[in-house]
Amino acid sequence: MIPLRLEELAAVVGGQVHTGSGDAGLVVDAEAYLDSRNPVPGGLFVAVVGERVDGHDYADGAHAVLGSRPTQAPTVVVTDPVVALGRLARHVVDRLPATVLAMTGSQGKTGTKDFLAHVLAEDDARDNEGQGVVATAGNLNNELGVPLTVLRATPATRHLVVEMGARGIGHIGYLCELAAPSIAAVLNVGTAHIGEFGSREAIAAAKGEIVEALPAEGTAVLNADDDLVAAMAPRTAARVATFGERGDVTWRELELDDLGRASFLLGEAGAGERWHPVRLRASGAHQVANAAAAATLARAAGLGLEQVAHALSGAEPASRWRMELHERADGLLVVNDAYNANPASMRSALATLGEIGRRRGRRTVAVLGVMRELGGDHDAGHHEVGEVVAASGVDVLVVVGEEARGIAEGARAAGGWAGEAILTASRDDATAWVRENALGSDVVLVKASRGAELDRLADALITTPHDPPTDLPEGDAPTP
Numbered sequence: 001m002i003p004l005r006l007e008e009l010a011a012v013v014g015g016q017v018h019t020g021s022g023d024a025g026l027v028v029d030a031e032a033y034l035d036s037r038n039p040v041p042g043g044l045f046v047a048v049v050g051e052r053v054d055g056h057d058y059a060d061g062a063h064a065v066l067g068s069r070p071t072q073a074p075t076v077v078v079t080d081p082v083v084a085l086g087r088l089a090r091h092v093v094d095r096l097p098a099t100v101l102a103m104t105g106s107q108g109k110t111g112t113k114d115f116l117a118h119v120l121a122e123d124d125a126r127d128n129e130g131q132g133v134v135a136t137a138g139n140l141n142n143e144l145g146v147p148l149t150v151l152r153a154t155p156a157t158r159h160l161v162v163e164m165g166a167r168g169i170g171h172i173g174y175l176c177e178l179a180a181p182s183i184a185a186v187l188n189v190g191t192a193h194i195g196e197f198g199s200r201e202a203i204a205a206a207k208g209e210i211v212e213a214l215p216a217e218g219t220a221v222l223n224a225d226d227d228l229v230a231a232m233a234p235r236t237a238a239r240v241a242t243f244g245e246r247g248d249v250t251w252r253e254l255e256l257d258d259l260g261r262a263s264f265l266l267g268e269a270g271a272g273e274r275w276h277p278v279r280l281r282a283s284g285a286h287q288v289a290n291a292a293a294a295a296t297l298a299r300a301a302g303l304g305l306e307q308v309a310h311a312l313s314g315a316e317p318a319s320r321w322r323m324e325l326h327e328r329a330d331g332l333l334v335v336n337d338a339y340n341a342n343p344a345s346m347r348s349a350l351a352t353l354g355e356i357g358r359r360r361g362r363r364t365v366a367v368l369g370v371m372r373e374l375g376g377d378h379d380a381g382h383h384e385v386g387e388v389v390a391a392s393g394v395d396v397l398v399v400v401g402e403e404a405r406g407i408a409e410g411a412r413a414a415g416g417w418a419g420e421a422i423l424t425a426s427r428d429d430a431t432a433w434v435r436e437n438a439l440g441s442d443v444v445l446v447k448a449s450r451g452a453e454l455d456r457l458a459d460a461l462i463t464t465p466h467d468p469p470t471d472l473p474e475g476d477a478p479t480p
Helices: 006-013 081-094 109-128 145-150 171-178 200-207 287-300 305-312 343-360 375-391 402-413 427-437 454-462
Strands: 016-018 044-046 064-067 075-077 099-104 133-135 159-163 183-186 219-223 239-243 249-256 261-268 276-283 324-327 333-336 363-368 396-400 420-424 442-447
Touching: 006 016, 006 064, 006 075, 006 081, 044 081, 064 081, 081 145, 081 171, 099 109, 099 171, 099 287, 109 133, 109 159, 109 287, 109 305, 133 145, 145 159, 145 171, 171 200, 183 287, 219 287, 239 249, 239 287, 249 287, 261 287, 261 305, 276 287, 276 305, 287 305, 324 454, 333 343, 333 454, 343 363, 343 375, 343 442, 363 375, 363 427, 375 402, 396 402, 396 427, 402 420, 420 427, 427 454, 442 454
Parallel strands: 044 064, 064 075, 099 159, 099 183, 133 159, 183 219, 219 239, 333 442, 363 396, 363 442, 396 420
Antiparallel strands: 016 075, 249 261, 261 276, 324 333
8 A cells, every 4th residue: 555644544544543552653654454354464444343243342453443433443434434445546546547447247357457466467577576466365355355456556567356245226326436447347137136136137237337437538348249248448538448258358269278278269340360379267157258358458558469369368267256267186177166156156056067068078966056146046046057057968966955945946957868867955064975976087176156165065075085186277187
């Protein structure tokens, strides 16, 4: 963060300084944080009162605190620490020379963000020693996560890559007030969080707030293959650039290897025969659209397409539990995609599972749990995923928990499916079944909404009692 004396910080957020045993003149020169178990030297601890934990009770030892009441540490006291954190973020953004690149979408935000951050960092490393890019960590994309991302920036930061999520109308508009973008993308409009919004059209209304926030000299990056996204062009005063099979930035000659990793030629509409090879290290054909979105954002930031294509080929998967590949010592291949799930992302993951199984001649096992936040579409959404399981030719389906029963029902009802569906009562029961029945020659996909915590199941499969796992995110994997 840009250095601020405590009095300056208080003036920015409209708070009062309570020094306790500290010094009112101390300087905050490091990032803000929420977890008192991992204090940041020189940083700002944000004391939030939650349903079960009050951050103020854990402020002892902090360098400085932003809270709603005094603590033993030097504290800036405000009415609402979350609102104040946002004000501080906007103050910092306005004083940095960084370009803010933001993105939203029903799926693919994190993958696109990771691709873009890598591409920009490769460019930055040539003349700024790699210190000029700050990107959203993990999935910190809400009213707390966006300011925390911004406050990691320093005067050396050239690019801020910010992922933005929404659970209602006005949410993204507010986030854009905290980190005003000059380049912004809408990746897609799906059914994630449809329980809160009620319809895809309402989701589109919310997602489009990100391009409405752009200045006239900015760039809106839109998915040409998603009709609801493409229709957002009139909602912005900024220049519009598109990506997709019908987009300005597009691809051809797509091929997948035996781990589902894409190779293709990246090009621009109207650019003649200037196509550039890309070989992604992340699994899944859906990663191609994420890479093209990242390329379009990078082009809007001034990078050349050949440079972008070369950087994309070197991008390692950077976020946990998203199509992570692990091969156990006995040969069992586990695809850990347990971070989150909705019908569209389930479809993409199942397509990748099928591709790996076919190319490697392996039996495929899908361990799937509940998809939350589908609202009235809960039953239909789970039934639909079961139909996709059957259409993908999955050999064994293991459904975790009664909430996800519809997946098993949808698969069993699909005509012509020769696979087996097992409904288990809990994550522990599913873990026990797969550990007992999965073979070293199998490939296993693990996926559900985050609340199901199927990452624990994946961890249990990855490591046998005597054999450490081998991660396979890069290069060529050994063929069993």
